Amino acid sequence: MTRPYNFSAGPAAIPEEVLQQAAAEMLDWQGSGMGVMEMSHRGKEFISIYEAAEADLRSLLAVPANFKILFMQGGGLAENAIVPLNLSQGGAVDFVVTGSWSQKSFKEAGKYASNRLAASGEASNFTSVPDAASWKLGSDAAYVHLCSNETIHGVEFQQLPDLKALGCNAPLVIDFSSHVASRPVDWSRVGLAFGGAQKNIGPAGLTIVIVREDLLGRALPVCPTAFDYKTVADNQSMFNTPPTWGIYMAGLTFQWLQRQTEGSLTGVAAMEARNIAKAELLYGYIDASQLYVNKVDKAYRSRMNVPFLLRDESRNDAFLAGAKARGLLQLKGHKSVGGMRASIYNAMPLAGVQALVDYMREFERTSA
Numbered sequence: 037m038t039r040p041y042n043f044s045a046g047p048a049a050i051p052e053e054v055l056q057q058a059a060a061e062m063l064d065w066q067g068s069g070m071g072v073m074e075m076s077h078r079g080k081e082f083i084s085i086y087e088a089a090e091a092d093l094r095s096l097l098a099v100p101a102n103f104k105i106l107f108m109q110g111g112g113l114a115e116n117a118i119v120p121l122n123l124s125q126g127g128a129v130d131f132v133v134t135g136s137w138s139q140k141s142f143k144e145a146g147k148y149a150s151n152r153l154a155a156s157g158e159a160s161n162f163t164s165v166p167d168a169a170s171w172k173l174g175s176d177a178a179y180v181h182l183c184s185n186e187t188i189h190g191v192e193f194q195q196l197p198d199l200k201a202l203g204c205n206a207p208l209v210i211d212f213s214s215h216v217a218s219r220p221v222d223w224s225r226v227g228l229a230f231g232g233a234q235k236n237i238g239p240a241g242l243t244i245v246i247v248r249e250d251l252l253g254r255a256l257p258v259c260p261t262a263f264d265y266k267t268v269a270d271n272q273s274m275f276n277t278p279p280t281w282g283i284y285m286a287g288l289t290f291q292w293l294q295r296q297t298e299g300s301l302t303g304v305a306a307m308e309a310r311n312i313a314k315a316e317l318l319y320g321y322i323d324a325s326q327l328y329v330n331k332v333d334k335a336y337r338s339r340m341n342v343p344f345l346l347r348d349e350s351r352n353d354a355f356l357a358g359a360k361a362r363g364l365l366q367l368k369g370h371k372s373v374g375g376m377r378a379s380i381y382n383a384m385p386l387a388g389v390q391a392l393v394d395y396m397r398e399f400e401r402t403s404a
């Protein structure tokens with residue numbers, strides 16, 4: 037291990053094997069005489085990269101055949117507009133707001149649809165989520181939106197709500213940007229999932245949208261053609277030039293994911309087991325310590341993003357400087373929450389979390 041451990045919330049660490057393979061293939065992809073960035077997206081070389089990436093993602097996430105996988109651009113924030121443009125039909129949309137990212141989605145949708153607040157965790161400073169039974173879901177909602185992992189507040193749904201059981205027939209839209217591929221997705225509860233790639237999948241610039249086929253073809257007339265999911269789906273994500281480098285890097289990451297094992301588990305199931313172990317190690321230490329605190333309701337604590345505060349905030353800079361000196365990078369918390377945040381995505385090994393906990397223990401001992 038020569039590289040430091042990188043705890044960035046995103047763009048975030050990429051598995052070293054993936055970076056090495058990309059470096060080795062940078063000038064000449066598999067004897068083609070071209071680097072991937074230099075290839076036509078319509079040539080057979082890139083089409084083979086695209087098809088493998090799509091098929092691998094489908095199998096890793098067990099995406100059913102009646103869902104389309106789209107490779108788009110614009111990130112999560114563009115999807116905050118693209119989703120209502122495609123699905124709202126100008127009607128009403130219900131939002132479950134559990135942190136900064138779903139709050140942004142709620143606001144942006146108001147430009148295109150009647151955005152209604154079905155539930156909000158704001159009263160708890162986004163440290164918890166109102167019980168699903170209390171959500172105010174309208175019978176006329178075009179869809180219900182939630183962010184299944186709030187990257188800034190460190191709040192994650194451990195289970196997606198079963199809207200039908202709540203008496204709501206609308207499709208569920210999830211923003212899974214910051215925990216995609218870290219755990220399985222229950223597609224029986226989802227109509228559409230979107231996420232930027234720059235946390236668990238690869239470099240920034242690629243957005244993944246997985247959408248149930250019956251939701252295609254509903255876009256408002258003002259929807260830009262390049263953002264109409266039906267157009268994108270009908271053209272295998274090549275209506276316009278797709279983010280070819282991002283798709284290639286995602287494909288390498290999917291192959292890396294397929295190679296991961298934990299006991300008898302492979303792929304996303306192996307990642308989930310590893311991510312549970314990483315999160316238990318870190319939260320377990322924080323909860324037992326006198327110096328550090330994580331305020332999130334245990335039922336909703338994120339396995340991916342662990343915000344924590346030092347009870348003595350005057351020690352923040354010293355903590356960060358010491359961490360950096362030990363090769364533990366990008367631990368500063370988001371400015372809206374303060375303190376620290378350790379993002380421990382798929383590419384972070386258990387040894388990286390152990391190194392962080394060892395440092396936290398040492399810092400606590402020397403600060404006492």
Ligand code: PMP
Nearest residue numbers: 111112113114137187213214232
């Ligand atoms: N949603 C979530 C959950 C995020 O974490 C982020 C980025 N951190 C976004 C949306 C916005 O993504 P982008 O900056 O790629 O638009």
